[in-house]
Amino acid sequence: MNPAIKSAAEYAQRCGMKPYVVEWGLRGLIEGWIHEVTPDRLSGILHRGGTVLGSSRSKRFFDISFREKAYENLQQRGITKLVVIGGDGSFSALNQFYSDFGVPFAGIPATIDNDIAGTDYCLGVDTALNMIRQSVDSIRDTASSFSRAFVIETMGRHCGYLAMTSALATGAEVCLVPEIPYDLDSIAERMRDAKAHGRNYLLGIVAEGVGMGDSLTRWMGDALGMDARLTVLGHVQRGGSPTVYDRIMAFKFAVAAIDALQAGEKNQVITFADGTFGSDSINNIADTKHRVDPDLIKLCEGLSR
């Protein structure tokens, strides 16, 4: 997120705006933790993981009286437009705020789950994928050295994007995700065949949304007679210095967001689809179910049976 914050502030400045940052998200809007951007405030943050501004959920923002407080904080400082970096929840909150007070905003999708409708990419995904890759590559060292089966559970809530991409990128033999029906019997046959042809270890990647981490591990141990272990990657997937792809995408998302606001858009989310930046209304995005790239699903079907 830090590259997006920095890019948005710098580009806004170049467009003749006077940028501020809000610390701790919605809570900071209410509390007035809002600071004008000075040269040193955003210096040296491009390579840091997480967000230097902090993030928080705020139940109080559902309450109109607190939103009024937030609005006053903006008015006092002459702030007339907002850029929000986050997910569905943040976008809905800002949309409500727009309905209340007419403060336009542009949303930049940022969640490693990559599950926001209308956009092929959410900030943070490439960094998360490379953290997963490093973990799986290390686990592979152990798996091949000890002839073991390893099941690795990735994040992604109800979306299998992280798991599928990681499985392809690390050459996993098995991949279970919510988007693809799986067939354990057929997997077992395929694995026995691989063992018969000299394969001495196995890697399986499971999206947390499938809820099969434990049982796939036990099943691999039982059905294949291998020493099988489960690793739940958890928050190791988040954080870490942003990759180049994420930094450049942050830059482009930020420019698109400022441009959208300058072009008079009111409550849109910036999207990146089929290689092009665009924007979509928050209502469309909230009403549409996110669909993973069908090509990716097709590539992974062979790993689910």
Add this chain to the structure above:
Amino acid sequence: MNPAIKSAAEYAQRCGMKPYVVEWGLRGLIEGWIHEVTPDRLSGILHRGGTVLGSSRSKRFFDISFREKAYENLQQRGITKLVVIGGDGSFSALNQFYSDFGVPFAGIPATIDNDIAGTDYCLGVDTALNMIRQSVDSIRDTASSFSRAFVIETMGRHCGYLAMTSALATGAEVCLVPEIPYDLDSIAERMRDAKAHGRNYLLGIVAEGVGMGDSLTRWMGDALGMDARLTVLGHVQRGGSPTVYDRIMAFKFAVAAIDALQAGEKNQVITFADGTFGSDSINNIADTKHRVDPDLIKLCEGLSR
């Protein structure tokens, strides 16, 4: 390159072909260093940098008698199609081979310079960019701790893609590339202004094609009165475990190459442009000058003056 080798072999197998690998490139074609792909030959290579097959230049391949030898080696094994991973030189050699003996090939562009016409992406670029990022992020630690100016020279031959993308991704203050005319006086003014506003260190990124590494460093020392150092990244930029983006792109390029051969294409290079895979004739590619994305150039113009 390893992910591309592995993906091409596996996908070819799934398509009912019988894949072979050629070691040491053109030299291996001549010498007959050609092996049928067995399960263990390409096992555990996805995460390794470089290429397990080896690469080499072969002057002998310009000689028809050695190309005949190569052709015999293929005939003996019943090999009727080729996938070649590399750059212009490899593609031209294979094109000559196709003219001689009618052996169709599909080329997969792979060079960290990202300077092959017709394609927005060449395999290896994302990995190289992330190696550069890590180096520049480290150098930034030193620059900011010691109030120094650092000039970092990236690879890229006559192409500024690596330098421009790195400069944006690492927040460098100055970027000199062959594609953009630079103005040192105006840069000096901008830097003095930044210093006056509290900036205590500077990073400049220079593409090797500009040939300005040494002189920009001296100039920074003289014009700005700072302790200035040059780091030529050199081969630290190559190698390293492929990133997820490179592995997935390798997978897609390999699938596109096999598909092109199966569709009857004869001497095409696989391209990725505007988010879509396609192919282009080797002649078109050789005759066209590679153009860097104009948007990227526009973003970097501010860093050259």
Add this chain to the structure above:
Amino acid sequence: MNPAIKSAAEYAQRCGMKPYVVEWGLRGLIEGWIHEVTPDRLSGILHRGGTVLGSSRSKRFFDISFREKAYENLQQRGITKLVVIGGDGSFSALNQFYSDFGVPFAGIPATIDNDIAGTDYCLGVDTALNMIRQSVDSIRDTASSFSRAFVIETMGRHCGYLAMTSALATGAEVCLVPEIPYDLDSIAERMRDAKAHGRNYLLGIVAEGVGMGDSLTRWMGDALGMDARLTVLGHVQRGGSPTVYDRIMAFKFAVAAIDALQAGEKNQVITFADGTFGSDSINNIADTKHRVDPDLIKLCEGLSR
């Protein structure tokens, strides 16, 4: 382990011996998976995680008839001395083998748990610690960005070495290990005090031997009113390219092992204690409880209460 394998083979060669490698450990001894070392067999392995030779447990080795088979395999090849890299189990097996057939061996301690008596260091520990560090540094990004408490469970079986060293190296606020009695009430008071002084996130590191991962996480959520999460690092801690310290120590352990065998030692484990290499009998090591450095314990006591 790979640097130890390579160093032992190369040093043995320089001493005029003819080194062999045994694949898949004890099982390979029985099956005769024993190969003379040629220049390319151990080339390019120094930087790879895990072990290229493979490792396995073998129940059959408890059976004298299989040990006889192993002995025959050695005799056939003229192998008269063994170097074994591993832990207590491997050392005991080789000791039994020595009692049976008089084949001398030298043991090199290698386990990330760092829990072998008589030695301050076991190969792999520094690499594991740096893998943990990277994971915890990433988690810290998330913790500080979201004002959360994180509990991270490290490996180490009944030994708290990994957890204590990681806690000091990452600046964790809480550390629970088997070697130190903990006091949750006093920790709660200390944490409340830290929060009152502006601390917005917390990291706790727990050795798996304490079995407190789940309950400490719940407790942090309840007692401190923070959003608290548990991450069990698991096998992410193993594997990964060996650090310089591990490679150099592997080198020195290997030299010490070969030297010990040349000096006529029969069934000793190489130790590194107080900065010096030595050796100790396998019986001493098996009979002694491993003690963690009392200074380290003293430094961590403040994190357990």
Add this chain to the structure above:
Amino acid sequence: MNPAIKSAAEYAQRCGMKPYVVEWGLRGLIEGWIHEVTPDRLSGILHRGGTVLGSSRSKRFFDISFREKAYENLQQRGITKLVVIGGDGSFSALNQFYSDFGVPFAGIPATIDNDIAGTDYCLGVDTALNMIRQSVDSIRDTASSFSRAFVIETMGRHCGYLAMTSALATGAEVCLVPEIPYDLDSIAERMRDAKAHGRNYLLGIVAEGVGMGDSLTRWMGDALGMDARLTVLGHVQRGGSPTVYDRIMAFKFAVAAIDALQAGEKNQVITFADGTFGSDSINNIADTKHRVDPDLIKLCEGLSR
């Protein structure tokens, strides 16, 4: 350096002292850039490379009138003892300051060159070695894939420690350092022999103090008929997140420094020799030539001929 700063401040606090930090070193002493340590000032810095306090050389400190100014700054704040993290230059400056005004100090050796007499270890060395390792491991990917010779120049001024340790850790075939006379003819013979036995690439590591980077590269190209390249690692070796070993050593050095001051020592440098912490007078250290561990030299002699 950051872990040392943080550890020293925290341990001083625990000992009942009131710690301050000085920004920008000697210059900050003169200018009065001196701040009391508050909980958030040193929060989240353990994993950052470089130093958050900044470092600088100050010629003015040679002038007694400026040292008087520095002394006044300390007196005003009631600061009576100093810990200085750095090298010979910083220690001498503080020693002069002690002669002038009697302010005791303890020095913590920190330079990646590892060339301070009396101590086996200087902070930052392990981190630098692992940065070098990653670079050399990447270069090895290219070297082996393209059958090339690579010469890599490391830092270290007149000391070969970094080069020797890196050469052993990365399995380089050649290593030239100031401490060992080299014999190019004998190296050539050894390399030709290796090539004859199937070796297809070569790595040579040269300490900058030997000044042989360019000529060894040319020589490898000429004498061995290989495509040979030079990479000068430069400032890529500095910076980067401190390794666990460096963080723990920083902790121990900091504790030893505070303890020394509490025990009444006046102008000593903390040393780590033969596995034990001690201290030595600045005069001894300045008068003694630093000696690299003779065992390390012995191990590397084979790589210099």
